[in-house]
Amino acid sequence: MADLNLQEIHDFLVSIAHKAGDMITAAHPTTGAAGSKKNSVDLVTETDRAVETLISTSLREKYPTFSFIGEETYKPGDRITTAPTFIVDPIDGTTNFVHRYSYVSISLGFAVDLIPTIGVVYNPFTQTLYSAIKGQGAFLNQKEKLPLTLPTPLEGLSSCLVAVEWGSDRSGNDFAVKSKTFSKLAATKENGGGMVHGLRSLGSAALNLCGVASGGLDVYWEAGCWAWDVCAGWVILKEAGGIMVDANPGNWEPRIDERRYMAVRGGKGQKEVVEEFWGLVEGAFEVGV
Numbered sequence: 001m002a003d004l005n006l007q008e009i010h011d012f013l014v015s016i017a018h019k020a021g022d023m024i025t026a027a028h029p030t031t032g033a034a035g036s037k038k039n040s041v042d043l044v045t046e047t048d049r050a051v052e053t054l055i056s057t058s059l060r061e062k063y064p065t066f067s068f069i070g071e072e073t074y075k076p077g078d079r080i081t082t083a084p085t086f087i088v089d090p091i092d093g094t095t096n097f098v099h100r101y102s103y104v105s106i107s108l109g110f111a112v113d114l115i116p117t118i119g120v121v122y123n124p125f126t127q128t129l130y131s132a133i134k135g136q137g138a139f140l141n142q143k144e145k146l147p148l149t150l151p152t153p154l155e156g157l158s159s160c161l162v163a164v165e166w167g168s169d170r171s172g173n174d175f176a177v178k179s180k181t182f183s184k185l186a187a188t189k190e191n192g193g194g195m196v197h198g199l200r201s202l203g204s205a206a207l208n209l210c211g212v213a214s215g216g217l218d219v220y221w222e223a224g225c226w227a228w229d230v231c232a233g234w235v236i237l238k239e240a241g242g243i244m245v246d247a248n249p250g251n252w253e254p255r256i257d258e259r260r261y262m263a264v265r266g267g268k269g270q271k272e273v274v275e276e277f278w279g280l281v282e283g284a285f286e287v288g289v
Contacts, residue, residue: 021124051090093204109231119235138239154269160218180282209233241266249278259288
């Protein structure tokens with residue numbers, strides 16, 4: 001990694017994010033015009049594809065020897081290797097995008113040796129940019145260091161605001177694990193629950209991770225998303241003092257491509273919150289195993 005100019009790569013990703021953002025805000029998608037992949041809630045638009053083309057073309061021209069994996073060009077069997085790799089989601093939050101709900105982001109990650117190393121997450125509707133380079137801190141709009149305030153101690157799961165997502169799989173084991181665990185998190189302590197302050201399902205994994213990094217969210221728990229959803233946000237989270245563990249209990253060191261993730265914000269008490277959360281997980285996710 002010593003021969004890579006990480007700052008240059010970061011700055012180039014920021015410039016691409018702004019160009020992609022202009023494409024997204026200029027588009028006018030509709031729910032009727034959106035296509036679907038595996039089912040009616042797994043949406044894709046022509047803008048998703050056009051933005052990925054812009055991003056991939058720009059990156060390949062600038063860094064022709066680096067690998068690239070993007071959501072819209074991924075094929076089953078594609079694997080992330082130890083080579084320097086751009087891991088990209090052109091529109092994270094496509095469902096929000098077609099409904100004109102502004103919780104939408106461009107997620108531009110860069111991994112080396114399977115380690116998230118650079119992250120740029122940009123919401124073009126709010127013009128909010130989160131970015132980080134491994135070992136150099138995380139920032140909002142390249143000015144304010146994350147987290148935005150001094151992190152207070154985590155005083156147990158019952159004091160936490162938790163982000164979760166239903167995902168596009170609406171049946172089977174993993175859907176049941178999510179549904180039962182959501183209920184357990186919300187239930188009172190007397191009924192064996194976590195009595196969390198609230199559950200938020202906002203629709204963008206990348207922005208959820210940035211929310212945890214910023215300190216507004218305490219925990220984000222998800223299974224079924226992909227490396228392009230989390231690579232960029234993972235760097236930002238860790239550089240802001242947060243941690244990433246497995247959504248399934250017991251694994252403190254998840255892989256970038258494992259598809260099961262739990263993020264916890266910075267502050268004392270992280271380990272205790274993780275263990276308390278794991279104790280409420282109803283079953284085990286099969287995705288990524």
